[in-house]
Amino acid sequence: MSIWSRISEALAALLHGEGLFAALERLRNPPEHSVAFTIAVIALGAKIAKADGQVTRDEVSAFRDVFEISDADCGHVARVYDLARQDVAGFDAYARHVADMFRDHPDTLKDLLEGLFHIAIADGDYHPAENMFLKEVARIFGFTEAEFACIRARALPADMPGAENDPYHVLGVAPDAPIDDIKAAWRHLVRENHPDRLTARGVPAEAIKLAEKRLIAVNNAWSAISARGALQPA
16 A cells, blocks of 8 residues: 555545644554645645745655645645645644654654755745744754755755755854865764664655755765865864
8 A cells, every 4th residue: 555545545444524734643653654745745845835935846846746646646645735825724733743743853844854855946936925834844843054055955946036055054064164074964863864874764666766866966066075175184
């Protein structure tokens, strides 16, 4: 059974006239963490679709770049998306719920936030209102402004307006940090984005494609920094 079928099955059993947020509240414990994670991504993605005033299907289509969705399962994704879009609960309510559910798993919250970035830029643009939305979600998740800047630097394509092409932001290090410290930060990020680590954090297996994109950004940043002669040890 695909995760999308499990989501549809869970909602059919839980909704009973309640909103999606009320159903999500009941999916706190394993083995449904991956289901709750995916519902939360779709729900917050539906909310972020309203942030720039243009509610389109691009956000749903973006999931096909990250999750392996069969044609038969597309209806499940669209159903969750529509339920979240119609839910009276605001995005901050979903964000606070998720922050509480994964309060002991900050890496999972980071994975989720990066997934939201992917949805936000699905239409080829990164709107200032979307930046404000994601910045507030990051604050609710407990990330500092500096941590948010690092996540954004890894998530946005280098050629997208609003993207930061600073490789130090991508690795989360200061420009004047010793090269050994920078190399250690790079290695840490490579380890943290290993598929086994993601699986251990409860991220759906399909979402590993996001990690692959992060690794490209991380490795490119390290290549750019390590190639700068000024940073070579004396």
